[in-house]
Amino acid sequence: MHLGGGGLMVAKWEIKEKIDDAVRVIAYSAVKYFYPTAITKATNTPLPDAFEYLLTLVQSGVLSIKWEIRCPNLDCLQTIKTVDSLDEVIEEYMECDCGKEVLLTRDIVFPIFEINPDYKEYVKKNKSKKKKKITFY
Numbered sequence: 001m002h003l004g005g006g007g008l009m010v011a012k013w014e015i016k017e018k019i020d021d022a023v024r025v026i027a028y029s030a031v032k033y034f035y036p037t038a039i040t041k042a043t044n045t046p047l048p049d050a051f052e053y054l055l056t057l058v059q060s061g062v063l064s065i066k067w068e069i070r071c072p073n074l075d076c077l078q079t080i081k082t083v084d085s086l087d088e089v090i091e092e093y094m095e096c097d098c099g100k101e102v103l104l105t106r107d108i109v110f111p112i113f114e115i116n117p118d119y120k121e122y123v124k125k126n127k128s129k130k131k132k133k134i135t136f137y
């Protein structure tokens, strides 16, 4: 997987704020899965930084990461399978519906994030309530 780079510099806290907001919007919608590129487009953040932050949301249980295996046949390019972990399938052969036998390498695998259903419910519940004020003094 190649995440690319870019000259764009965005502060870490800005990435966190923007992505947190975007993920909350997605959680509140009917969408269950999204690609990292959807987040970078929506938030205008560099992909490597956005991806790194999305992984921290996986650690905190907001998201799960899954891997889409895509057929390398340029006339096909369909998703052959989506797996939770690459370790069990990497270097194995799979057959696509188009008839191509595909060796599973990291080049044909794309990360996709799933919103935790519990988090979706949490966001919806909290949206209907009035925001609690937090005071620090």
Ligand SMILES: [Zn+2]
Pocket: 071, 072, 073, 076, 077, 078, 096, 097, 098, 099, 100
């Ligand atoms: Zn195919």
